[in-house]
Amino acid sequence: MEGEHNKAEAAQKVEEEQRAGEEEQPQRECAVxxxxxGADALLSSHACDHALCKTCWEKYLATEFDEKxxxxxxIVCPYPKCGQRLSDEDWRKCASAKxxxxxxxxWKTVPEKATCFQDFNYAYDDHGVLxxxxxxxxxxxxxxxxxxxxxxxxxxxxxxxxxxxxxxxEVILPLDVDNPDVPRxxxxxxxxxxxxxxxxxxxxxxxxxxxxxxxxxxxxNDSLEVGTIFPYLRKCAERGWGVVVFNPNQNAGTxxxxxxxxxxxxTREAFLSTAKVMRPIKHLIKIPGSETPSKHTxxxxxxxxxxxxxxxxxxxxxxxxxxxxxxxxxxxxEEVMPRxxxxxxxxxxxxxSGRDPVPVRQFIKKNAVNWVKSNKPxxxxxxxxxxxxxxxxxxxxxxxxxxxxxxxxxxxxFLDDKFEAAQQ
Numbered sequence: 342m343e344g345e346h347n348k349a350e351a352a353q354k355v356e357e358e359q360r361a362g363e364e365e366q367p368q369r370e371c372a373v374x375x376x377x378x379g380a381d382a383l384l385s386s387h388a389c390d391h392a393l394c395k396t397c398w399e400k401y402l403a404t405e406f407d408e409k410x411x412x413x414x415x416i417v418c419p420y421p422k423c424g425q426r427l428s429d430e431d432w433r434k435c436a437s438a439k440x441x442x443x444x445x446x447x448w449k450t451v452p453e454k455a456t457c458f459q460d461f462n463y464a465y466d467d468h469g470v471l472x473x474x475x476x477x478x479x480x481x482x483x484x485x486x487x488x489x490x491x492x493x494x495x496x497x498x499x500x501x502x503x504x505x506x507x508x509x510x511e512v513i514l515p516l517d518v519d520n521p522d523v524p525r526x527x528x529x530x531x532x533x534x535x536x537x538x539x540x541x542x543x544x545x546x547x548x549x550x551x552x553x554x555x556x557x558x559x560x561x562n563d564s565l566e567v568g569t570i571f572p573y574l575r576k577c578a579e580r581g582w583g584v585v586v587f588n589p590n591q592n593a594g595t596x597x598x599x600x601x602x603x604x605x606x607x608t609r610e611a612f613l614s615t616a617k618v619m620r621p622i623k624h625l626i627k628i629p630g631s632e633t634p635s636k637h638t639x640x641x642x643x644x645x646x647x648x649x650x651x652x653x654x655x656x657x658x659x660x661x662x663x664x665x666x667x668x669x670x671x672x673x674x675e676e677v678m679p680r681x682x683x684x685x686x687x688x689x690x691x692x693x694s695g696r697d698p699v700p701v702r703q704f705i706k707k708n709a710v711n712w713v714k715s716n717k718p719x720x721x722x723x724x725x726x727x728x729x730x731x732x733x734x735x736x737x738x739x740x741x742x743x744x745x746x747x748x749x750x751x752x753x754x755f756l757d758d759k760f761e762a763a764q765q
Contacts, residue, residue: 372420373397386431391420398435407440412482413447414615426615446475450491451483455607458494465498469565480561487612492549492557499553499560499569500529507574508532509586515630516644524594524628528552528641529586531574537583539760540651543570544587544638546660546690552586555659555687556742567746573657576753583651587641589634589665593625634661635668642673653763655756656684659745663689663711670701678704683759685752686711686731688744693730705730710755712736712748720751 368377371394383392393401397419405416413432418425427435432444450473452460462474471480482488503509509529529552534540549557559568566572570586577584605611606620631637646654654677658666663686670677678700689711693702709731713723719737734751736744 371397373401384435386418386425386435387428388425389418389420389423391418391423393419393435395435399437399440402432402436403440406436407443410481412484413444414484414613415482443476443478443481446473446478447481447483449473449475450481451487451609451612453609455490455494458491458498461491461494463491465565469569469571470563471495471561483612484614486606486614486618488561489549490607490612492561495557495560496551496554499565500527500551502571503529503553503574503586507571507578509574509584512645514588514640515628518629522596522626524596524626526588526591526594526628526631526637528588528645529584530645531577531584534583534585535645535649535651537581537649537651538653539580539582540646540649540654541573541577541582541584541756542587542642542646542654542656542658543573543584544589544656544658544662544665545570546662547590547634550590552588555745559742559746567743570745572746572749573752576749580757583649585641585645585649587638587662587665588631589637589662591628592631592633592637593627595624595626634665635672638665638669639672642669642677647673647676652680653682653760654680655682655759657687657752657756658684658689658691659687660690660741663691667691667693667697667701667705670704671697674698674701674704682708682763683756684709684731685755686729687748687752688713688736688741689729692728694728697730702730708759710734712744712751714739714741714744719748 367380369380369383369392370377371383372391373393374397376394378394383394384398385392401419402416405411406413414426416427417423418427433441436444449462455461463471463480464474466472472478473481500511504511509531512528512530514526514528515523545552545555553569554560555570556568561568574584603620611618630640656666666684666686666689681704684705686709693705711729711731711733713733713736715721715723715735715737716739717723717735719735721735723733723735736748738744738747
């Protein structure tokens with residue numbers, strides 16, 4: 342009995358010593374929940390001493406990265422006005438297992454040096470949605486240079502699909518120029534487009550979009566079904582219509598070898614940079630015949646569409662493509678208007694003024710419709726013609742970049758009716 346008593350006293354003494362030790366250990370508050378913890382139970386980032394408990398770190402990182410989908414370069418210490426970015430070591434010690442798994446999958450979309458689309462560990466699924474090949478998640482932001490580089494390779498991917506899945510011919514412009522120092526651009530034609538009875542001219546908007554795209558952001562963040570011209574091409578193919586896809590935004594290029602100055606912008610160092618760096622532009626040279634969007638449109642009309650066999654043509658123009666369309670009518674109206682049965686604008690930013698030729702104003706008023714961004718149902722009447730010079734109806738979506746992808750059925754009903762009326 343005496344032995345058992347001594348053991349109990351010893352255990353009690355150890356427990357009292359442990360309790361005393363805990364009381365003597367410095368206590369600190371978590372910067373978020375304000376609960377007190379022993380100093381060893383709190384975690385700080387490498388760049389500041391603002392300490393959080395593991396539970397608050399995990400909740401914070403899951404909210405910012407997994408739910409809000411912020412880029413890991415943009416997530417900082419949550420203490421008010423701190424702003425210190427988290428290091429890779431911080432992520433690994435503070436994030437939950439699930440958030441860390443997602444973080445590592447996004448990290449693998451940051452190649453050491455980007456040479457092709459596949460280097461980013463993204464791929465399009467059967468529904469045209471961009472997916473991380475590691476965890477199947479959709480695109481996750483890193484920084485602007487990463488986004489731009491990925492976007493450039495997606496252009497190549499989409500244009501390869503134009504050729505492989507839609508059998509389109511890529512034509513390099515300008516024509517008949519042998520000088521290797523002259524920069525080039527491209528357009529695309531469906532098989533036999535210039536021999537078709539009916540011809541569609543597709544003219545995209547401004548910015549970084551290239552042939553095949555309506556909206557780069559949608560190609561990355563949503564799907565190819567709403568971000569590209571693919572649904573339009575399928576509808577034209579069903580009807581046997583030829584298609585010419587313009588490229589009004591690529592107005593300048595570089596001499597061979599001059600792109601070396603931009604090589605850094607496709608490296609991991611650039612993709613992980615938090616500084617705003619301007620891309621070099623000193624080597625840019627205007628592309629003959631495509632010096633401006635409107636000049637490009639006129640050049641393609643003169644060299645292709647004007648020579649096409651089609652007696653009837655129609656134009657589908659998105660955003661600034663509407664400006665190109667109006668300039669084409671102003672420059673080549675006597676050639677275009679007798680053959681053009683209709684113009685389908687999708688949230689076009691064109692304008693028609695009293696200084697425009699009367700025949701042009703009359704043509705637009707009679708033969709064009711602008712499907713504009715709107716909260717109203719598809720095809721619901723919208724604002725008066727005003728500067729648009731034509732009826733405006735809802736595209737069925739309140740955001741500009743979505744309009745072309747949302748009103749495709751209505752656009753083709755309009756064009757079907759126009760072509761049918763032209764035959765009577």
